[in-house]
Amino acid sequence: MKILFNKPYKSGNELKYIADSIESGKISGDGIYTKKCHDFLENKFGYNKALLTTSCTDALEMAAILIDVKPGDEVIMPSYTFVSTANAFVLRGAKLVFADSKKDHPGIDEEAIETLITSKTKAIVPVHYAGVACDMDKIMELAKNYDLFVIEDAAQAIDSYYLGKDGLKKPLGSIGHLAAFSFHETKNIISGEGGMLVVNDEKFLKRAEIIREKGTNRSAFFRGEIDKYGWVDVGSSFLPSDIIAAYLYAQLESLEFIQDRRKSIWNRYDNAFRGVLDSKHDITLPFIPSHATNNAHMYYLVCSSIDERKKLLAYLKSNGILAVFHYLSLHESKFFNGKHEGLNLKESDRYTNCLVRLPLFVELGEQEQDFIIKHINEFYKKK
The missing domain is CATH 3.90.1150.10 (Aspartate Aminotransferase, domain 1)
Known part of the structure; x- marks a missing residue:
C-alpha cells in the first residue's frame, strides 16, 4: 500500500466553473468567480472585505505595505513558521524579532510577546498554527496598549474560530487589523496556488484595492466612481486569474x-x-x-x-x-x-x-x- 501525504480534493464542479469563466470572456483578475468567492467569504465569515490574491505570500506582502513598514521597524512573529511570514516584512526593510513557541503547541507564546516590544515595534504577526487560534484577546490588548498593528497569518486557519472572553465566537482572520489566508493545494480549501487578504480595519480598504491593482485606482474606475484611472501608489499585480477563482469557488461550495x-x-x-x-x-x-x-x-x-x-x-x-x-x-x-x-x-x-x-x-x-x-x-x- 502506498499512502501519499496529501492529495488535492476535487469537489466535482471545478472544470465546469473554469469553463464558465472562460466562456464569460474575462479570465483575468476580478472576474465573475472572484466576485462569487468574495461574496461567499464575506457572508460566511463576516469579513469586512475579502480580496483574493495569487498567494498567501502576496497577501502578507500587501499587509506589510498597508501598515507602511519601513527600514528599521521591528515586527514580532514566531520563529516556527513558513518563510513567507518573514519575507513579507524583510522586503520592506523590517527587523524581525522572533518569539518562541509554546510548550504545548507550536503557535507563538503569547506570554513572551510583551518582553520583545520596543519603541521600534510596528506589528505583531501571530500565526494560527494548524488552524488553532492564538490567544487573540491577549494579543489585541497588547496591540492597543502599545499602538501596534496585528496581522493574522491565517494561512492554515480557514473555517477555524476564536472563542473570546466576551463569549463571542469569531472566525480567525476577522480579529486583527489585517489577515492573510492560503489556498495552496495542501490546505483545507484549495485552488492550487492562491490566497486572500482580509481587511478588517476600514482605513486600509481603499488603499488595499489600489496596491492590489498595481498601484492604480482601476477598481474605483470599473465601479464608475472616477472617469479615468492612473498610478496613485506603490503596488503590484496581486490579483489571481478568474480561472483560479473558479476552482476555488467549487471548493467553497463544498x-x-x-x-x-x-x-x-x-x-x-x-x-x-x-x-x-x-x-x-x-x-x-x-x-x-x-x-x-x-x-x-x-x-x-x-x-x-x-x-x-x-x-x-x-x-x-x-x-x-x-x-x-x-x-x-x-x-x-x-x-x-x-x-x-x-x-x-x-x-x-x-x-x-x-x-x-x-x-x-x-x-x-x-x-x-x-x-x-x-x-x-x-x-x-x-x-
Whole structure:
C-alpha cells in the first residue's frame, strides 16, 4: 500500500466553473468567480472585505505595505513558521524579532510577546498554527496598549474560530487589523496556488484595492466612481486569474463536506493515539486550547528526539507511508545567521527537530488510515 501525504480534493464542479469563466470572456483578475468567492467569504465569515490574491505570500506582502513598514521597524512573529511570514516584512526593510513557541503547541507564546516590544515595534504577526487560534484577546490588548498593528497569518486557519472572553465566537482572520489566508493545494480549501487578504480595519480598504491593482485606482474606475484611472501608489499585480477563482469557488461550495470529512479523519487519529502514545512513549499530541476550535488542518506527533523522528519517518516510508516534518526555525536559518539577537528559542527548535505530520486529506480511506495507525503503533512497540 502506498499512502501519499496529501492529495488535492476535487469537489466535482471545478472544470465546469473554469469553463464558465472562460466562456464569460474575462479570465483575468476580478472576474465573475472572484466576485462569487468574495461574496461567499464575506457572508460566511463576516469579513469586512475579502480580496483574493495569487498567494498567501502576496497577501502578507500587501499587509506589510498597508501598515507602511519601513527600514528599521521591528515586527514580532514566531520563529516556527513558513518563510513567507518573514519575507513579507524583510522586503520592506523590517527587523524581525522572533518569539518562541509554546510548550504545548507550536503557535507563538503569547506570554513572551510583551518582553520583545520596543519603541521600534510596528506589528505583531501571530500565526494560527494548524488552524488553532492564538490567544487573540491577549494579543489585541497588547496591540492597543502599545499602538501596534496585528496581522493574522491565517494561512492554515480557514473555517477555524476564536472563542473570546466576551463569549463571542469569531472566525480567525476577522480579529486583527489585517489577515492573510492560503489556498495552496495542501490546505483545507484549495485552488492550487492562491490566497486572500482580509481587511478588517476600514482605513486600509481603499488603499488595499489600489496596491492590489498595481498601484492604480482601476477598481474605483470599473465601479464608475472616477472617469479615468492612473498610478496613485506603490503596488503590484496581486490579483489571481478568474480561472483560479473558479476552482476555488467549487471548493467553497463544498466547504461543509470537506471540513466534516477532515474532522472525522483527525478524530480517528486522535482516538487511536490519545492516552496511548502520549502516556507510554513521551509523545506530544495536538493540543486544542479552550479558546480555539479545530479545523482539522493537520494531525501531528511530536517525538521525544530528532533521532526518534528520523527513525519513525524512515519506518513509515519503508512501509509506503509518506509522513513529513514541518518548519525549520527561522532564527536558525542560513539567511538569518548572525541576525538573531533574542533568547534561546528552545520550543521552536524542539518542534523543528521532533514534529511529524501525518497524511490527512479528504479521500484518505479508513483502511488506509488504519494502516498508518497500525504501523505507528508497531514502531513504538518495537522501540
